[in-house]
Amino acid sequence: MAHVTINQVIKNYGAVQAIKGIDVGIEDGEFVALVGPSGCGKTTLLRMIAGLEDITGGTIEIGGKVVNNLQPKARDIAMVFQNYALYPHMKVADNMSFSMQLAGASKDEIKEKVEDAARILNLEPYLDRYPRELSGGQRQRVAMGRAIVRNPKVFLFDEPLSNLDAKLRVSMRAEIKSLHQRLGTTAVYVTHDQIEAMTMADKIVVMSAGRIEQVGTPLELYDEPANLFVAAFIGSPSMNLLEAEICDGGLRFGDGTILAATDTGEYGTGRSVIAGIRPDTFELAERGLTVQVNVTEPTGAETQVVGQIGDSPVTCLMRERISGRYGDVLHVMPQGPVHLFDPDTGLRLGTARTAAIN
Amino acid sequence: MNARLTPWLFLMPAILIYGIFGAYPIFQTFAISLTDQVGVAAPGKFVGLQNYADLIGDAYFLNSLKNTGIWVIMFLIVPNSLAITIALLVKQTFWGSSLIKTVFFLPLALSFAIVGVVWGWIYEPDVGLLDQLLISLGLEGLIVEWLGPDAATYSVIAAAAWRQTAFATVVFLAGLSAIPQELIEAAKVDGGTRRQIFFRIMLPLLKPASTIAVSSALIHALLATEIVLTMTEGGPFGSSEVVGYRMYMETFWNYKFGYGAAIGVIVTLMTAIMVVPYVLRMAKAQERDWS
Numbered sequence: 276m277a278h279v280t281i282n283q284v285i286k287n288y289g290a291v292q293a294i295k296g297i298d299v300g301i302e303d304g305e306f307v308a309l310v311g312p313s314g315c316g317k318t319t320l321l322r323m324i325a326g327l328e329d330i331t332g333g334t335i336e337i338g339g340k341v342v343n344n345l346q347p348k349a350r351d352i353a354m355v356f357q358n359y360a361l362y363p364h365m366k367v368a369d370n371m372s373f374s375m376q377l378a379g380a381s382k383d384e385i386k387e388k389v390e391d392a393a394r395i396l397n398l399e400p401y402l403d404r405y406p407r408e409l410s411g412g413q414r415q416r417v418a419m420g421r422a423i424v425r426n427p428k429v430f431l432f433d434e435p436l437s438n439l440d441a442k443l444r445v446s447m448r449a450e451i452k453s454l455h456q457r458l459g460t461t462a463v464y465v466t467h468d469q470i471e472a473m474t475m476a477d478k479i480v481v482m483s484a485g486r487i488e489q490v491g492t493p494l495e496l497y498d499e500p501a502n503l504f505v506a507a508f509i510g511s512p513s514m515n516l517l518e519a520e521i522c523d524g525g526l527r528f529g530d531g532t533i534l535a536a537t538d539t540g541e542y543g544t545g546r547s548v549i550a551g552i553r554p555d556t557f558e559l560a561e562r563g564l565t566v567q568v569n570v571t572e573p574t575g576a577e578t579q580v581v582g583q584i585g586d587s588p589v590t591c592l593m594r595e596r597i598s599g600r601y602g603d604v605l606h607v608m609p610q611g612p613v614h615l616f617d618p619d620t621g622l623r624l625g626t627a628r629t630a631a632i633n
Numbered sequence: 634m635n636a637r638l639t640p641w642l643f644l645m646p647a648i649l650i651y652g653i654f655g656a657y658p659i660f661q662t663f664a665i666s667l668t669d670q671v672g673v674a675a676p677g678k679f680v681g682l683q684n685y686a687d688l689i690g691d692a693y694f695l696n697s698l699k700n701t702g703i704w705v706i707m708f709l710i711v712p713n714s715l716a717i718t719i720a721l722l723v724k725q726t727f728w729g730s731s732l733i734k735t736v737f738f739l740p741l742a743l744s745f746a747i748v749g750v751v752w753g754w755i756y757e758p759d760v761g762l763l764d765q766l767l768i769s770l771g772l773e774g775l776i777v778e779w780l781g782p783d784a785a786t787y788s789v790i791a792a793a794a795w796r797q798t799a800f801a802t803v804v805f806l807a808g809l810s811a812i813p814q815e816l817i818e819a820a821k822v823d824g825g826t827r828r829q830i831f832f833r834i835m836l837p838l839l840k841p842a843s844t845i846a847v848s849s850a851l852i853h854a855l856l857a858t859e860i861v862l863t864m865t866e867g868g869p870f871g872s873s874e875v876v877g878y879r880m881y882m883e884t885f886w887n888y889k890f891g892y893g894a895a896i897g898v899i900v901t902l903m904t905a906i907m908v909v910p911y912v913l914r915m916a917k918a919q920e921r922d923w924s
Contacts, residue, residue, distance in 0.1 A: 327818050348824035360819035364837045364918075373833075374823035421823070 277338030277351075277428040277461055278303045279324065285332035286319055286485075293319050295485040296333065301478075306455050306462045308476035310469055311508070315482040318433055321465045325431050326350050338428055353422035354431040358438065359414045361406040361421075368393075368402040371420045392420040395454070412443045419451070423458070430455075432464040436471065448474055469509050473497070481505050498612075503621040506551045506614060512579065514614070517587040519550040526550060526613070526629065529585020530565045534629040536613065542624060549616040550627075554579070556611030557591040562631050563608035566591060568599040580605065659901060666894035677891050684895035694896065697867075697874040700786050701855060704875060705907075707787070708854035712794045713846050716801030717839075721831075723802075724809050734806075740799040745853075749863030752792035756780050756864075785865050785873035793860050797853060801846040808842025809835070844915035848908050855904050876900050 279301040286294035294316045301307045309317040322328040324335055326347035334341050342350050353374075361370050369376070371392060372385045380388075393399045396416045406414055415435060422430055435451075436444045452475045455462050466472055472479045473493040481488040481496065481504070488508075489501040500506035506514045520527045521542050525535045528550070542548065555577075564584050572579040573596065580591040580599060591607055599605060608631055615624040666684055670677030688694050723733050740748065755762045756779035767776050779788045812835060820830045836843075858877035861867055867874035867882070874882075876896060884893030 325818075325822060327821065347818075347821045348826075352822065354819070354822045356815045356819060358813065358815055360813070360815035362816060362819075362834060364840075373820070373825075377824045377829055421819075425823075 278305075278336075279429060279461060279463065280336040281320070281324070281333070282336070283333035284320070284323065284330060284335060286316070286323060286328065287331045293485050294323075294331075297482075297485075297487055299480055299487070299490065301461060301463065304459045304461055306452070306464065306475060306477045308464045308466060308472035308479045309482060310466055310472040310479055311482035311488075313467060314484075316485040317465045317467075317482050320482075321431055321433055321463060324350075324429070324463060325352055325354050351428045352431055353425040353427040353429075354433065355418045355422050355435045357434045359406075359418040361414055361417055363406055365405075366402065367398065367404055367406070367409070367417050367420075370406065370417055371402075371424050373421070374425050388424045388426075389420075392423040395423065395457075396420050411439055412447065415439060415447060419454070423454075426460075428461065430460050430462040432462065432466075434466055435464075436466075437468075444471075451475060470511060473509065479509075481508060483508075499623065499626070500551070500614065501623050503549060503551075503616050506616065506623075510553060512554045512590045512592065514551045514553050515584075515587070515589045515591075516616070517550045517552065517584055517589065518618070519548050521546045521548060526627065528564055529587050531585075532564050534563070534608075534631060536627040536629045538625055538627045539615070542615070547618050548624065549618050549621075551614035551616060552609045553611060554590045554592040556609050557593065557607040558610050559593065559595060559597075560606050560608040560631065563606045566605040566607055568603040568605060569601055571597050571599045573598075662894045662897050662901075665891055666898050668891045670890040670894075672888040672890065680891070684892050685899075687892065688895060688899070693871055693874065694876070694879055696871060697876045697879040700873065701857075701875045701877075703786055704790055704854040704857055705851065707790045708794065708797060708850045709847065711790075712797035712801050712850060713843070715794075715798045716846065717805050719798070719802045720805035720809055724806065737802050738799055740796040741803065743796060745793060745796060745857070745860040746863050748792055748796045749789070749860040752788075752795070753780070753864045755792075756788055780865055780869075780873075782869050782872040785869065789857075789861055789864050789873055792864065793853070793857060797850055800849060804842045804846045804849075805839065808839045811841075812838050840915055841919045844912060844919065848912055851908050851911075852904060855900060855907070876903075 279299075281297055281299040281301075284294055284297045285292065297316075297320065299307070309320060311317050319328060323330050324337075326342065326345060326349075330343050334343055336342065337350055337352070362373065365373065368389050372380075372389050375385045375388060389402065390399070393402055396419060398413070398416055398420055401409060401413060401417075406417065409417065415438075418435065432451075436447050439447060448471060451464075455475075464472075464475065476493060478490065479493055479496055480490050483504050489496060489505045491499075496505055496509045500509060500514070503516060507516065518529050521539050521544055522533060523544055524539075525533050526539060526548075527533045566580065566582045566584055566589060568580060568582040570581050572581065576594075578593045578595065578597045580593060580597060582589055582591075582605070591605075593607075597605070609629055612626045613629055614626055616622065617624055665677075667679060667681060668677035669680045669683070719737055723730055723737065743751070758764060758778065761779075763779065764776055767773060777784050779785075816834060816838070817830060820834045825833070856877050857875050858881055861873060861875055861878045862881070865873045867878050877900065880893050880896040880900065883889045883896060887893075
């Protein structure tokens with residue numbers, strides 16, 4: 276167990292800067308998710324922690340020791356790969372104990388550790404099988420077993436669930452989380468799936484284009500996104516970002532509707548803002564914002580209404596069963612917080628609450 | 634159409650071709666080996682296993698058998714270990730790597746007969762490339778009579794190994810590129826040194842490639858004939874003869890078809906005994922690791 280400190284880390288591929296000076300502090304025992312769209316540098320950062328990529332600039336410390344120039348094997352880390360990376364010519368038990376075999380552990384010790392890990396992961400019946408004889412979920416478990424057996428300072432996960440089907444992904448998600456809570460080992464988990472990050476992590480690092488957009492607990496990111504990128508990235512369906520203008524005591528939206536709003540006074544009348552509204556905070560109302568319906572998508576418990584307010588696209592998640600069609604008009608009121616962002620910098624200004632003006 | 638018959642119909646062309654050009658000649662050869670046939674004019678009379686009994690006492694044949702043994706051992710070790718080293722070295726893409734790869738693959742374009750002619754020139758005493766090279770390096774002391782009685786077999790093997798190395802390099806390069814990079818990385822994280830990763834991860838996963846490389850080496854070593862023919866004609870004094878060459882000489886120079894056929898049967902048996910179990914075993918491992 277150890278803390279990991281990433282200090283001004285840079286990665287260049289030739290003239291391209293993939294990681295542009297990143298600072299992250301990971302506490303001992305913390306589960307940190309690195310999340311972001313493809314190409315944001317999250318996997319590169321993980322591979323730099325693992326020692327599979329050179330560090331162009333800055334330092335990475337594991338347990339207080341700078342590991343920049345250490346080989347992966349000297350870093351005391353274990354990694355779970357996206358495609359599991361199980362050795363096809365070794366049985367499950369050998370896959371799990373390969374690192375111990377290399378380290379020259381005794382047969383008894385190996386047997387004990389492998390059996391412990393197998394018990395934790397329900398792999399006992401499969402120890403004598405080859406990877407090809409296992410299902411995707413079982414292979415995933417073996418890959419985790421290989422990491423557990425090591426008893427490393429840090430677990431590194433590189434999108435470990437992306438090859439599993441949706442149902443299995445949900446159950447493995449819970450399994451990894453409870454495993455982490457049981458073992459208490461520091462974990463760094465890369466994913467492009469914000470739901471995985473939200474449900475599993477103690478702390479989320481949102482990355483985009485080689486930079487950190489925001490670091491925080493899942494609910495901090497959800498409740499107070501620092502900028503438009505995080506606002507749009509965290510939450511599903513993503514937050515609606517509507518063009519609006521501050522007016523006297525309220526907000527004027529693109530459809531011409533004015534809603535009374537708290538906490539807008541300090542920004543000055545006439546200022547353009549982006550109003551961020553979560554889809555699930557909309558409720559049907561007599562009067563309110565005018566939604567031009569494009570489609571309605573019933574999911575059973577909820578109905579997703581996709582349409583426009585003024586020129587801005589909008590998604591509303593309604594508890595009612597609505598059967599609107601293209602061209603229909605709905606009136607909705609945001610019942611939760613309205614996040615205000617600066618349209619030029621994309622940075623968060625504050626939160627307002629709205630009410631209909633009679 | 635009869636469901637039991639259909640598969641056989643599809644197999645028929647292959648079975649026919651193999652039967653006519655593969656199986657029939659093998660049995661025909663065996664049949665001839667039991668006769669004293671001379672030339673092709675008339676069938677010989679049945680002599681039982683007399684030809685085989687004669688072979689056991691034939692010093693020329695035993696010498697060729699010993700040389701073929703040397704061929705097999707050298708051919709298994711030299712080209713394959715060179716090839717795997719070269720493949721590991723040129724696997725990475727770097728400036729000029731495709732040129733280097735081309736240089737290593739080039740010998741493949743030459744038949745063993747041509748390789749024999751070219752290396753014959755290289756081994757030429759005094760004026761040959763090898764002697765010239767050693768002289769210019771001040772290493773005259775190392776010069777021997779390359780195609781003389783003591784060194785000829787090894788010199789011919791070196792020439793053939795040059796071409797076999799090119800083939801095996803291509804095969805191993807393909808094999809290496811089929812190993813997922815993630816496995817190597819996982820092994821690095823697991824604490825493997827380069828050496829451990831090579832012997833415990835890469836080499837086992839190269840089985841499909843090494844099956845091809847090893848069986849090809851075995852077959853070429855056991856059947857080597859044309860390169861011996863073009864480089865030394867088995868000489869001097871029969872010192873570089875191999876069983877394939879012996880078979881050719883007995884059959885087509887001495888016209889002892891029956892005797893030559895007996896050598897052919899022995900070569901076939903040796904090949905089958907060495908190659909078939911190996912290929913079968915490897916096919917099994919391959920099915921395990923790569924499906």
